[in-house]
Amino acid sequence: MAAMIVPSAAAVVVKTFTLRRRQNRRILCVGWASHLPLSSSFLGGRDPEGILGPPQRGHIARLDLKRQLEKDAVARETFDRQLREEREQRRKRREARVVPETTEGLIEYxxxxxxxxxxxxxxxxxxxxxxxxxxxxxxxxxxxxxxxxxxxxxxxxxxxxxxxxxxxxxxxxxxxxxxxxxxxxxxxxxxxxxSKDRKSTLLEMVERNELSRSILALLDENIASAISNNQKEAAAFMEDVRSTILKYMTV
Structure with a gap:
């Protein structure tokens, strides 16, 4: 089974500022999907108000949509790569900083x-x-x-x-x-x-209100780890456990 790991915090892209140099925060949005063609066909025909116009049909429309999706996939991959590079640069910068030994120095830090x-x-x-x-x-x-x-x-x-x-x-x-x-x-x-009797264990945990989203988040991290390490059986086992837990959480 994959090793237990702790869920990592989500990355957030913001304008650089420190507590000392006070600046306004600014969220940087990514428009990699902002120019997708909006039509009822693109949304699976779900347009009850008819505000998106008639569905696009025909060979040319399908080719345009395919090309657009390919461009968006490339843009998303580029953005993800930039995020990874930025996280790595921040990690190296943090590790290069020297943590002061005094309380006064730690405040300045x-x-x-x-x-x-x-x-x-x-x-x-x-x-x-x-x-x-x-x-x-x-x-x-x-x-x-x-x-x-x-x-x-x-x-x-x-x-x-x-x-x-x-x-x-x-x-x-x-x-x-x-x-x-x-x-x-x-x-x-x-x-x-x-547990040898997972159903009984889950019922007991439901009674004690011990099932939470934190358990699912931790399980998701371990499933992802198992998949990345090509541990298919472990991943499948934990996917089954996750589905079972989810059923009891929605009872």
Missing amino acids: FLDSEARDIEVEIGRLRPRLNKEFFDHLRVELGQLRFAVNRTTEMEDRLIELEAMQKVLQEGTEAYDKMQTDIVSAKERLMKILQ
């Missing part, structure tokens, strides 16, 4: 981190984001808030630290919850996979 890397950095440095760290941050925030002669630089610093405090507090809470959910999902999934 997070302020200089790109926003899209914050989630990864929180997971990597979670042990350092402890009571001592947040106490130190609160002390500096208090000093800035109650400073008698506050300069523009101090105002900027206050805004940056307040934003960072919120991001890191919410991020650590979400990370801890995710870790708990993953551990529980792994334990419950192993219980299902190893």
